[in-house]
Structure formats: structure tokens, C-alpha cells
Amino acid sequence: MIRVTGLTKDYGSRRAIHDLTFNARKGEILGFLGPNGAGKTTTMRILTGFMPPTSGTVEIGGYDVIDHSLEVRRIVGYLPETVPLYPDMTVREYLEYMASLRHLKNIEKRVTETLEQVGMADRANGYISNLSKGMRQRVGLAQALIHQPEVLILDEPTIGLDPAQVVNIRKLIKEIGQNKTVILSTHILPEAQQICDRVMIINKGHIVAEDTPEQLQARLTGSQRVLLTVRGESQDVVPLIKQLPGILQVVEKEDGTLEYESLPGQDIRPLVARKIIEAGFDLLQLQPINMSLEEIFLQLTRDETEPSAAMPEVGYSMEEN
């Protein structure tokens, strides 16, 4: 559905994105993840035809975004970073205007449907200037959905929403993503983890990683970490575990729990458990720790010049081992 090849954009002498190449299928939700200024918004603006790339091509639904800009714009729904609203219009007027620009039939019916979809039906006749940030965000989303686009491009869609709304909007995006193509950018990592089928981590205009959230985790975690709690003096347990095969490191944490790290591919938890019980300790907890996408993200986007500043948690480092 979306095919991006060698996309590069320069702002004067600053290169915002470097040679991005990626695809998105129908029925896929692709997440852009990256720190501020990584090039997420720039990429989205090029995809929607708002600005042309310096080089590279974008094809959406078989149309080139520059040569067939209008065709592309017809099948794309876009929610920009700054929600594009006219404060002096009512919600309904605004959506009717947007629908008229897209030559929809049955505008009134479609506006009502979309308002229900985003949960704003009760505010249809209110002025946009009186809406809260979260409501504005939803009206912005309604505007992107009004023409039931094949491709939905959302720049930080859940920003400013309250937790209940976030859940609703995520559910909505997931629903839409079942038979449409959705690209969304976010800086909320659990969000990417929850709703995206695939995540692209972008940093300084480069794609630094691209995979399913699960695969990213598995690939980058490398070793397995397990949290261990015993009753009593936990430091006595440390030498006990250290001598086991496959153990890379054992760290005692401040709260008295232990964390060990073992070679990937083999689960030595049964062995550890047996050893501890044989030694007469009471084993309370033995729980694997997944490296969160947050840690992966920090690790991938960490500046080379500032080592360990963004390192995840106590004593854990892949390089050390």
C-alpha cells in the first residue's frame, strides 16, 4: 500500500531524514518511534504530499505522491501534529467543510457517523474554540477519518487525551487498522507496543530498527534476565547462583531482591530454583524480566558520545559481557 524508497529531505544544509526505505501493507499498523526531531513529522508530511522530498520516491496505493498528488491525497487521511481546526466553527460545520472538500455524498450522515466513531456526537454543535485539548484531538481525528481513507497517517494521535479516551482511540485505531493501512507516530512506547503491528525506530533521520514489537524485544534483549526473591539473607544466595552454568551476572538490588542474567536460549530457572531450595532458602519469586521497548528505544537512540547515560537499570549492560 505504501512504498517508500530512498527518502531524503534537507532543510537548507540540515538533513532531516536520510535515505529512508520502508513499506506498509494493507491491514497493517506501522508505528514511528523516535525522539523529538528524529524526522517523524517530516516523513509524514512528505507521505501526505504536504512537502516534497529532496530525493527518493513515495508510492501510496500505486500513485506517486508527487506526480499524482491529488489521487494520493484522496485516499489518505491525515492528522497533523498541530491539530488543524478553525476555532470559530462548530464541530459539525468544520467536518462538513472538510467533507465538502473531499466531495463526499451524504455529508450530513457521514459527519454524524464519524462523530459517533470518535465519541464527539454530543458536542457536534459546540464551537471548536470551547473544546478541551483532548476533544480537539478527537475532532482532528474525525477530520482524518471523514472520507474513510485507505491510508491513515496520524502524527501523535493520542497526545493530550485523558486515559479513558486514550483507550478508546487506541481501540478505534486498531479497528481501522484491520483493513486499512495506518501509520502513526508516537513517543509513548507502550502505545506502540499495544497497537502497532510493526515499529520503526527513527533517530536523527535514520531507521535504527524495524520489526514487530515482540521481535524487537527478543532481538535486542540478547540475554535473559530474571528477578529473584528469597526470604532472608539474599547475599548468601549470590555465590550459590553464580557457580551455575550459563549465568552471566548476578546483581543484588537495594530492596533485597536479586537479578541474574543468563545466556540466551536456555531457561535455567528450574535449576536455580532447585539449587536455592536445596540450600535451605525459601524461594518467593522467580520472574523473567522483559527488556521494555523503552529500554530498547533508549539504547538504540542513545548518543554514542554519552555512554551509559541512558543505560537501563542496575548494572545491566550487554557490552560488559
Add this chain to the structure above:
Amino acid sequence: MRNIFSIARKEFKSLFISPVAYAVSLAIFLIMGILFYANVLGAAYQQIAPSIQVVIGPLATILLFTTPAITMRTLADEQKSGTLEILLTAPVRDWEVVIGKWLGTLAFVALVLLITWVYPIILNQIVDPGIDQGSLVSGYLGLFLMVASFLAIGVSVSSLFSNQIAAFFATLGILLALWMIGYPAQIMGSMGGEVLRYIDLSEHFYPTFYRGILELKDVVYYLSVTSLALLLGSISVETRRWR
């Protein structure tokens, strides 16, 4: 075409919501009322019948100063609020946006002009045997064509700014310059002077439309200025994408 009308209608409606349009209308009707009264009274003292020019003349000057206020927000505001991003990613051509905006403001000013018809109607009542209908029609036609070109310049200039005040003063500056560029011609004479006089916005109004004379070259002139301004505005919006 549909897009142009959608945008024009939205622009027209939002002018009625914005306080600027009301302030501008207030200024126009207030000043017009005072000048009309003074002119009619003056004519009465001099024992001459006031002509339709007592309406058309002041109206031209007032519109010169007020149209920039009507167009200043058209594109500058869209840029500032970020709505231009959605307009330029909707299936709408850049020139449709510019023409739509212009048409919306033109409809508004046309409505204002329509309301000012009360003055000729009053004048027609108090003057015997009534005012010169030809001058009235040609005067208003001239005003309409001239205002259309003012508005086209204003919308076009508005596309260059994201600040309304900047757009206002830039438009006013350009309009005033084009309004007076014929003055040096009186000194220069010859070829250069002819060119300057031809460019001058007022040179195509006062000698002809204002006096009740209809000339094709003046109609063509205002239509050309309007088209050129709208073309430049479209180019300006398009190049905005590259910035």
C-alpha cells in the same frame, strides 16, 4: 470548481464570525455616512445638485484602506493555526485555495457595496430630476472591478505571512504604491511616464469609471491585475511547500 465554492463559502461565513469584518463594515458605513452628509450639505450651500461622485469617490478611498484588513487573515491565519497543512493535503489544488479565498472576500465586499446603494437611492430622492444612472452603474462597476483587484493582491500577500498585521501593512503598502505610482509620471512625461500611468490603479478608475465612461481597456486592466495577483498567490502557496 466545487472546491473553490466550498472554500469561498467557508471564507464568506467566517468573515461574518470574525470581528474584523464587522469593524471594517462599521468604519466604512460610519465614514461614508459622515462624508455623504457633508457632501450633500456642501452641495446644497453652493446651490448645486450633488452628483453620484459624492458616493463613489469616498467609497473608492475607504475601500483602498479597508480591503487589506479583510484579506489579511485569509492565508496568514491558516498558516499560523496549521490549518493550511490540512488544506494542502486535502485533494484541493493550490490555486483553488487562493481563488476560493479571494472569491469569499469578494462576496463579502460585494455585499458591503450593495448596502451602500442606500446613498444613491437617497440621492435620487433629493435631487431633481434624479441622478445620472449611467454614472451610477459605471461607478459601481469600476468600484467592483477595482476592489476585486485589491482583494486579489491582499490574498496573495497574505500567503507570504503567518502574521495578520504584517499581511495588512504589506498589502496596504503595495496598494498605496500602485495607487500613486502615476504621480511621478506628471513630471517624467514621455515613455516612462506612460508606463507608470498604465500601472497605476487609480488611473484606470478616476478618468473613466468615475466619470461615467466605460472603457474596455480599464476592464481588461483590472481583470489582468486580479488574474496576475491570483497567479502569484498560487505560486506563493505552492513554493511554501518547498520552504
